[in-house]
Every structure is written in structure tokens, then in C-alpha cells.
Amino acid sequence: MNRIIPTGQVSHKQGFYLGWLKSLGVDTRRLTEEQCEKAAEPPDSDGCEKLRKVTALVVHHSATGEGSAEAFRVLHRLVNRWRDVGYHHVIGNGTHTQDGLLEAGRPEHLRGAHARGANDFALGICLVGNFNMTHPTKRQMATLSGLLTRLMKAHGLAEKDILLHRQVPGSSTECPGKNLTLDRVLHSIGEQSDSI
Numbered sequence: 001m002n003r004i005i006p007t008g009q010v011s012h013k014q015g016f017y018l019g020w021l022k023s024l025g026v027d028t029r030r031l032t033e034e035q036c037e038k039a040a041e042p043p044d045s046d047g048c049e050k051l052r053k054v055t056a057l058v059v060h061h062s063a064t065g066e067g068s069a070e071a072f073r074v075l076h077r078l079v080n081r082w083r084d085v086g087y088h089h090v091i092g093n094g095t096h097t098q099d100g101l102l103e104a105g106r107p108e109h110l111r112g113a114h115a116r117g118a119n120d121f122a123l124g125i126c127l128v129g130n131f132n133m134t135h136p137t138k139r140q141m142a143t144l145s146g147l148l149t150r151l152m153k154a155h156g157l158a159e160k161d162i163l164l165h166r167q168v169p170g171s172s173t174e175c176p177g178k179n180l181t182l183d184r185v186l187h188s189i190g191e192q193s194d195s196i
Contacts, residue, residue, distance in 0.1 A: 015033055016033075017033060017036030017037065017040065017071065017074050018031060018032075018033050018036060020066065020067075020071055020074075020096075021036070021074070021075065021078075021079070023066075024064065024075070026075070026079055031078060035078065036074045036078065039073060039074045039077040039078050040070040040071070040073050040074050041073075042073070042084065042107075043077070043083060043084050045084075045107060045110060048083065048084075048110045048111070049110065049111040050109060050110060050111065051108070051109055051110055051111045051112070051120070051121070051123075052111075052120050052121050053121065053155075054108075054121060054122065054123055054151075054155040054157070055121045055122070055155075055157070055161060056118060056121060056122040056123075056157070056161050056162070056163055057122060057123050057125060057148060057151055057152070057157065057161060057162050057163070058114060058115045058118055058122045058123070058124050058125065058163050058164070058165055058168060059125050059127070059144070059162065059163070059164050059165065059176055059180070059185060060087065060114060060115075060124060060125065060126040060127070060165045060175050060176050061126065061127050061128075061129055061130060061131040061136075061175055061176035061177045061180060062090075062126055062127070062128045062129060062130070063130050063132075063175065063177070064128070064129075064130060065095065065129065065130060065134075066093075066095035066096055066128065067090070067092075067093075067095065067096055067128040068090060068092060068095075068096035068097045068103060068128070069085060069087070069090040069103035069104065069105045070096075070103075071096055072085045072086070072087065072090060072105070072126070073085035073105070076113070082113050083113075084105075084106045084110075084113075085105045085106055086105075086106065086112055086113035086114040086124060087105040087106065087112065087114050087124040087125065087126040088104075088105050088106050088107070088108050088112055088114075088123045088124050088125065089102060089103065089104065089105055089123070089124070089125045089126070089147060090102075090103045090105050090125075090126045090127075090128065091103070091125070091126070091127045091128065091140050091143045091144055091147070092128050092140075093127070093128040093129045093136075093137055093140060094137065094139075095128065096128070097128075099137050099139040099140065100137065100138075100139025100140050100142060100143040101143070102143050102147060105124075105126070106124075108123060112124045114126070114165070115165050115168045115171060116168075116170065116171065117168050117169055117170040117171065118163070118168045122163070122168075123151060125144065125147060125148075127140050127144060127176065127180070128140075129177075130177060131176050131177025131178065131179040131180040132174060132177040132178050132179065133177075133179075134179065135179045135180075136179070136180055141184070141188045142188070144185065144188060145185075145188040145189050145191065148162060148185070148189055149189060159186055159189065162182070162185060162186070163182075164176055164180070164181075164182050164185070167182070
């Protein structure tokens with residue numbers, strides 16, 4: 001099983017977050033690297049809305065070439081003005097973290113901010129990458145498969161409870177891109193089951 005890496009165990013050079021935000025087209029003139037570093041840390045969860053019973057798992061792509069749980073936390077907190085990163089889990093693509101590295105995002109017991117209409121009952125899993133332009137790596141798919149298998153078991157879910165973001169009722173998005181299909185996700189789970 002993949003070990004989840006908690007936030008704060010990835011080191012970056014000075015100016016990293018501001019540079020990354022600029023690469024996304026974010027106006028960073030009112031931000032400092034110190035603010036970004038503080039925003040990369042998980043916030044206090046006191047007063048946060050709890051997640052209802054988990055009945056679905058929603059798979060996303062970041063729609064960025066690079067990223068990590070900490071980087072998305074900075075983007076979501078400072079730019080989107082959310083309380084925390086929207087996703088519960090982030091799977092690296094080898095840019096900011098190791099390829100296939102599973103990072104903790106928002107705590108699983110708290111309501112996410114990843115798929116309008118499903119945040120009350122779904123855990124959000126984000127693979128770093130823009131899968132309209134590239135494909136998930138083999139390591140990302142192996143980590144995703146292991147995570148989905150663990151989460152299905154923990155919450156009494158089945159493969160029918162796995163959704164791509166674009167399949168969430170009311171969603172108007174291509175997420176997780178044309179190169180990551182539900183068939184591919186389910187096939188990766190089947191491959192893992194066959195190897196056990």
C-alpha cells in the first residue's frame with residue numbers, strides 16, 4: 001500500500017510558490033513568498049464542516065503541468081480564498097514531488113471543495129497533470145489504483161461509486177481530461193487486483 005506523505009515534507013527553494021503561481025498566470029503583485037509558505041501549511045480544522053458519509057470518490061486532474069498538495073493549497077487559499085486545498089489526496093507526477101507520490105490534502109473527515117454538487121459526500125483525488133495534453137504516468141495510475149481500492153474498502157464502496165469530475169451531476173468541465181477515462185481507472189484497479 002502507498003504511504004501518504006503529510007504536508008511539510010517537501011522542500012522548495014526560495015521564490016518557488018510565487019514563480020509557480022506566475023506560471024499559471026496569477027497576478028502575484030500583492031503576494032509575498034512568506035505568505036505563500038504560510039498558506040502551504042495545513043490550516044487549523046476547528047470549525048470546518050464535516051464530510052457526511054462518504055458515498056463517492058471523485059477523480060480529478062490538476063489541469064497544470066506541475067504541482068503538489070502544498071502548491072495547490074497555496075493556490076486555493078490565496079487565490080481562490082478557500083479555507084484549505086480542495087482535494088483530499090494529490091498524486092504527484094514527478095515535477096514538484098516524486099512520480100506517483102501520494103500526498104495528503106484536506107483531511108478526509110472534512111468536506112472538500114473539489115466538485116460542486118458532490119463535496120458533501122465525496123472524497124476528491126487529484127492527479128497532477130493536464131490530461132487533455134498528456135497521459136497519467138504508470139506510477140500515478142498504480143498509486144490511484146491502490147488508493148481507490150483502500151478507500152472503497154474503508155467506506156464500503158464499489159467501482160460504481162467512482163466518478164470522474166465531469167460525471168458529477170451539474171458539472172460543466174472536461175476534468176480529468178480526455179486522456180483519463182473511467183475505463184482506464186477501473187482497468188487499473190482490476191490490474192492491481194489480479195497481481196495480489
